[in-house]
Amino acid sequence: MGSIVIPIPDGDQGFTHDIKQEKKFQASLSSTISFVQKNKDEIRKVIHAIKVGIALVLVSLVYFVDTFYKEVGDDNAMWAIMTVVVIFEFHAGATLSKGLYRGAGTVVGGGLGGLAAILGQLVGGIGNPVVVGVSLFIFGGAATYVRLNPNIKKKYDYGVMISILTFNLVSVSGLGGESVIEIARERFLMIVLGFAVCICTSFFVFPMWASDELHDSTASKFEGLASSIEGCVEKYFNEKENQSARPIASFKGCISVLNSKAKDEPLLKFAKWEPPHGKFGLSHPWEKYQKIGETLRELAATILSLEGSVNSPGESLQALKESIKEPCEAAGSSLARALRELGESIMKMRRCQPGASIAPKLKVARQELSQAMSSFKLGKLDNAEGFAIACFVFTLMGVVEKLEDLSKEVEELGELAGFLQD
Known part of the structure; x- marks a missing residue:
């Protein structure tokens, strides 16, 4: 009498099949989300x-x-x-x-x-x-x-x-x-x-709220300016390493902010007409978004003025730049972190307490830049070379001042709009 062989599936086989199916589903979901994000408009x-x-x-x-x-x-x-x-x-x-x-x-x-x-x-x-x-x-x-x-x-x-x-x-x-x-x-x-x-x-039916678009657009500008500051400082002090990727990439965020007025003004006007919905109440302070937008454009113009320093021929200044590289990079990082924190505060509608968290970062940035401009470091420089470096540092100080004004506007928005306390 012949024997009958009954195949017994491996216990891990079904589990492996489930993992493959899950991975396919995740890949399909990921591609769908990516497609929606790219073709959102x-x-x-x-x-x-x-x-x-x-x-x-x-x-x-x-x-x-x-x-x-x-x-x-x-x-x-x-x-x-x-x-x-x-x-x-x-x-x-x-x-x-x-x-x-x-x-x-x-x-x-x-x-x-x-x-x-x-x-x-x-x-x-x-x-x-x-x-x-x-x-x-x-x-x-x-x-x-x-x-x-x-x-x-x-x-x-x-x-x-x-x-x-x-x-x-x-x-x-x-x-x-x-x-x-x-x-x-x-x-x-x-x-x-x-x-x-x-x-x-x-x-x-799938409402298109101008208020949502204005809110998200305003919050996203902070990240663009933060990236512009980081990219500008990096290119200024690492000129040789960035010859192929020179000027425009680090200033895209600034250019975008400067060109945003034509889009933001109609959104602001329409947002005032919209009834209370979602996270926006009846008396939401839309005027503050206009003021924040103006301050952001002023800040973007100040950052963009650094382009002249980044694009100027600076091979002879490379050794001199090294003397202020560390404090300027530290200041740039502090400014970028402060900007991102303010943007996140608006996006999540949570008060970030500028006096407790943003002010120390700006204070550190100001101290670092003051150290860079000390007479000990710039006093021995040639006039033309010293002036070129001083222009870059003074412009960064101007960024600090604009950012202080911006933090006050964001704080006022949080108070008027009733942002949640961290």
Whole structure:
């Protein structure tokens, strides 16, 4: 009788298989996360496009509800769709502000246009178009003149433009003998409907908060400036070793901060319009972000001024640089650590107590730089060479002063915003 061999799997075989599966899952998860991070902006654009599509579908349902459609008519129903197309912006705060400006402009322009149309109908005959024409000329010209004012154009340009458009449409509609009040009412209701659809879609379907973007953008600038300081000091004192990687790499953070104003200003404006959400309360001090941004740009400009020292031919100064290398590198490290700590404080919304933790670092940096500038070390140098080195050290001292101002601004932000205590 033949023997039957029953294979018994190795006890470790199943365990090894599980490990391989886990590693594959981790690798897949890691690649997915990496893809999302690299294409974050594109993904957000796709989400925004989908949200606009959803809003257009919802507002177009007006055409499919027979009772509602017959009530408002084709000419008025399209105003809901126009409202979605015009006011739906990428950030939630931008959508809200633009919608409210559109509503205010519609009320003002529609109200005045209705009065002009009613007055024209009361005059009647040939006087009707004359009254409407004169009203269009006066209101259109006056509103356009007001719109050219820089302060009005910066803040209320869209609302004024909508008021001019609505005034024209409502006042002219009265020339056909239609009920001006009824037309204005129906169109205003359609605008309100479009506005409501935009707000609900923008706020509740993957909302894009300008406040989150501004907060994260402000916090990330600190790391860029810290890296710029470290890279600058390293290149200045290790010139021969860094001939191939010279000037721009260590100043990318500064250039990015200096170019950030055009992006941050709209974010700040939209953040003020957004309702309380997440970690941001009703009275979050957004003005402090503006002040911190200005101080960061001043600090970036000061750091960038070190580029002249880094790029200047310094082979003859290499021996002289060695005499101040140690204190300057120590000062640079202290400044970079202080910057990172301030940035982390904003990112995590926790108070870092600048008086207890940042001030000692800045004090050490100032002492190190004062040591480098001592008469004992620079008194024997040639005037031109001594001046070149002194410019570099004095600029670093300027960085210390700017960083002290910055730490005060961050501390005030923590107090006003109610950051948690470490």
